[in-house]
Amino acid sequence: MNRAKVNQGNNLADYHDVWVIAEQNEGKIHPVTIELVGEGRKLADSLAKKLAVVVPGADAEDEARKLLHYNVDKVYYIKHPLLKDFSTEGYALSISELILEKQPEVVLLGATSIGRDIAPRIAGKVGTGLTADCTKLEVDGEDHKLLQTRPAFGGNLMATIVCPKNRPQMSTVRPGVMEKAAYHQEIHGKLEIFIPSLKEEEIRTVLIEKVKSDKKKVNLIDAKVIVSGGRGLKAPEGFALVRALAEKVNGEVGSSRACVDAGWIEHLHQVGQTGTTVRPDLYIACGISGAIQHLAGMSEAKYIVAINKDPNAPIFKVCDYGIVGDINEVIPAMIEAIDKNGSFEI
Amino acid sequence: MKIIVCVKQVPDTNEVRINQETGTLIRDGVPSIINPDDKNAIEGALALKDIHGGHVTVLSMGPPQAKEALKEALAMGADEAVLLSDRAFAGSDTWATSTILAAAIEAIGGYDIIFCGRQAIDGDTAQVGPETAEFLNIPQVTYAKHIKAVGDRVQITRYTEYGDYVIEAKMPLLLTAIKELNEPRFPSVRGIFKAYSTDDVKVWTLDDLKIDMTQIGLKGSPTNVFRSFVPVKEKNSLIIEGQNGKEKAAALINKLTDLKLV
Ligand SMILES: Cc1cc2nc3c(=O)[nH]c(=O)nc-3n(C[C@H](O)[C@H](O)[C@H](O)COP(=O)(O)OP(=O)(O)OC[C@H]3O[C@@H](n4cnc5c(N)ncnc54)[C@H](O)[C@@H]3O)c2cc1C
Numbered sequence: 001m002n003r004a005k006v007n008q009g010n011n012l013a014d015y016h017d018v019w020v021i022a023e024q025n026e027g028k029i030h031p032v033t034i035e036l037v038g039e040g041r042k043l044a045d046s047l048a049k050k051l052a053v054v055v056p057g058a059d060a061e062d063e064a065r066k067l068l069h070y071n072v073d074k075v076y077y078i079k080h081p082l083l084k085d086f087s088t089e090g091y092a093l094s095i096s097e098l099i100l101e102k103q104p105e106v107v108l109l110g111a112t113s114i115g116r117d118i119a120p121r122i123a124g125k126v127g128t129g130l131t132a133d134c135t136k137l138e139v140d141g142e143d144h145k146l147l148q149t150r151p152a153f154g155g156n157l158m159a160t161i162v163c164p165k166n167r168p169q170m171s172t173v174r175p176g177v178m179e180k181a182a183y184h185q186e187i188h189g190k191l192e193i194f195i196p197s198l199k200e201e202e203i204r205t206v207l208i209e210k211v212k213s214d215k216k217k218v219n220l221i222d223a224k225v226i227v228s229g230g231r232g233l234k235a236p237e238g239f240a241l242v243r244a245l246a247e248k249v250n251g252e253v254g255s256s257r258a259c260v261d262a263g264w265i266e267h268l269h270q271v272g273q274t275g276t277t278v279r280p281d282l283y284i285a286c287g288i289s290g291a292i293q294h295l296a297g298m299s300e301a302k303y304i305v306a307i308n309k310d311p312n313a314p315i316f317k318v319c320d321y322g323i324v325g326d327i328n329e330v331i332p333a334m335i336e337a338i339d340k341n342g343s344f345e346i
Numbered sequence: 347m348k349i350i351v352c353v354k355q356v357p358d359t360n361e362v363r364i365n366q367e368t369g370t371l372i373r374d375g376v377p378s379i380i381n382p383d384d385k386n387a388i389e390g391a392l393a394l395k396d397i398h399g400g401h402v403t404v405l406s407m408g409p410p411q412a413k414e415a416l417k418e419a420l421a422m423g424a425d426e427a428v429l430l431s432d433r434a435f436a437g438s439d440t441w442a443t444s445t446i447l448a449a450a451i452e453a454i455g456g457y458d459i460i461f462c463g464r465q466a467i468d469g470d471t472a473q474v475g476p477e478t479a480e481f482l483n484i485p486q487v488t489y490a491k492h493i494k495a496v497g498d499r500v501q502i503t504r505y506t507e508y509g510d511y512v513i514e515a516k517m518p519l520l521l522t523a524i525k526e527l528n529e530p531r532f533p534s535v536r537g538i539f540k541a542y543s544t545d546d547v548k549v550w551t552l553d554d555l556k557i558d559m560t561q562i563g564l565k566g567s568p569t570n571v572f573r574s575f576v577p578v579k580e581k582n583s584l585i586i587e588g589q590n591g592k593e594k595a596a597a598l599i600n601k602l603t604d605l606k607l608v
Contacts, residue, residue: 007568129567154360157364157574157576211503225607303602320582
């Protein structure tokens with residue numbers, strides 16, 4: 001078996017620059033890419049290196065060029081007709097080819113279902129370590145090690161992982177965790193087109209169909225306000241109350257896993273370790289106990305409000321404002337109070 | 347159809363407690379379970395065998411206790427179980443673990459499908475399946491929520507954030523299962539009796555595998571833990587007082603309005 005190996009004594013000083021592998025779908029860039037660019041800039045600055053974004057695609061040059069507006073030094077557009085649709089092998093092979101040629105020091109991908117599919121294959125092809133689902137990245141001042149911090153054991157423990165002897169240092173980063181890069185009118189970087197040596201027979205899977213879901217999109221990641229319901233709602237109908245409050249405050253509806261498992265609401269709404277990580281300005285938890293796996297997904301919210309009838313519920317330890325009470329009484333009263341406050345303004 | 351399922355025995359993270367002083371796991375009394383996604387992988391393999399016939403091997407790397415997980419898989423209906431257990435494997439990261447699993451899969455040989463769970467609840471990396479596929483040089487489809495085999499091909503519906511993708515590939519290939527794939531069966535009484543009355547789990551050590559020692563164990567692992575710590579999340583919480591829910595709700599909304607949040 002001819003495969004890449006780690007620990008081959010490569011000279012670490014031969015590797016430069018911080019790379020972000022962009023995720024695009026039908027020409028649209030995934031928000032996590034902008035988050036990674038924001039984080040990548042900080043890392044590149046503390047390493048005194050350049051920041052590059054890699055965009056694989058067939059017809060995505062315009063989108064790729066737009067990324068230069070996010071204070072990026074270089075955009076590599078990997079262009080090939082076989083990269084029109086996502087395939088594990090097509091993407092992993094061509095990104096690996098570019099990495100082996102240019103030798104970046106750090107490579108970041110979004111920890112999406114696509115990023116987590118290709119990142120291990122890229123690490124496997126270039127022969128380096130990979131750290132999954134990071135929530136914090138720092139550079140060790142002394143030897144430029146990337147300190148990659150991630151939750152383990154369901155968020156009970158945080159582990160900082162390093163990759164001391166191999167390059168690039170690769171991580172996938174949870175969407176919603178890092179702050180987005182700002183858009184600038186002026187640009188200073190350049191776009192470079194890279195044509196990979198991809199062959200059709202190297203892609204051994206065929207995409208038959210993309211099933212368009214006609215369901216309303218749930219956008220928890222970009223929501224400024226989220227109202228979430230938990231098992232305390234007692235029944236699927238309880239979400240009517242949560243929804244009513246969410247509408248009043250222009251928010252999205254979130255959920256604990258308990259309600260998803262019970263079939264009261266779809267998984268798309270689930271917040272937490274095995275759901276979505278969110279960082280809204282305001283998170284209102286209604287009848288949610290505050291299990292560590294739930295907290296893992298929402299503790300970075302700017303303000304957390306908890307409504308729970310159990311004064312000892314762990315959620316009260318992480319909230320900014322708490323109400324000990326029955327949601328069936330408190331939520332309607334909140335809606336009423338908002339209506340009243342609103343009428344003052346008129 | 348010959349299927350190999352990679353399973354991991356994990357501590358039930360719901361029950362995991364942390365020693366706040368040392369920042370280490372308290373493993374005593376924490377039950378060990380088959381990793382949940384891996385159970386979906388076992389069920390996926392057994393369901394394919396139910397339709398197409400064949401042979402299901404369950405494969406695990408771990409300490410001798412991990413035999414228990416493999417016995418449970420045998421009781422569910424797997425035909426054969428192999429435990430990879432050797433001091434030389436200890437401290438392996440995902441790279442090293444995938445190297446060892448791939449070597450064992452090559453030693454078993456003649457497979458059509460390798461099945462893994464998407465991720466394990468202790469590490470949550472989702473890396474071992476794809477890295478194993480890379481080392482075996484076979485295609486993969488991750489996040490599988492529906493599987494159908496037709497002739498020498500498999501059609502998989504895989505989850506993505508953009509909607510499902512239907513993907514087809516020729517065997518051999520590697521699949522990773524998510525919870526939506528199926529409802530794992532319970533072991534039958536006969537299965538339990540058979541699995542637990544005999545000791546059918548084969549144990550392989552380093553000597554049974556063709557493996558490059560520089561790529562496994564603590565020393566061969568490209569990544570390692572620099573430090574670990576217990577997250578601190580306590581805040582200065584304000585519990586809003588009041589005569590009743592209505593009063594409390596009004597006070598809360600006033601605060602949120604002052605902060606321009608509503
Ligand atoms: C591997 C793994 C991954 C997981 N991932 C996630 C995840 O991503 N997200 C997630 O949320 N969970 C996750 N969990 C599950 C998690 O451990 C908890 O079981 C779950 O979050 C509990 O949901 P809950 O708070 O709604 O329910 P419960 O814990 O049952 O809490 C219900 C709360 O409602 C309160 N209540 C009841 N009635 C009322 C009322 N009338 N008014 C006000 N309050 C009331 C109760 O006091 C209680 O505190 C995961 C678990 C595991 C093992």
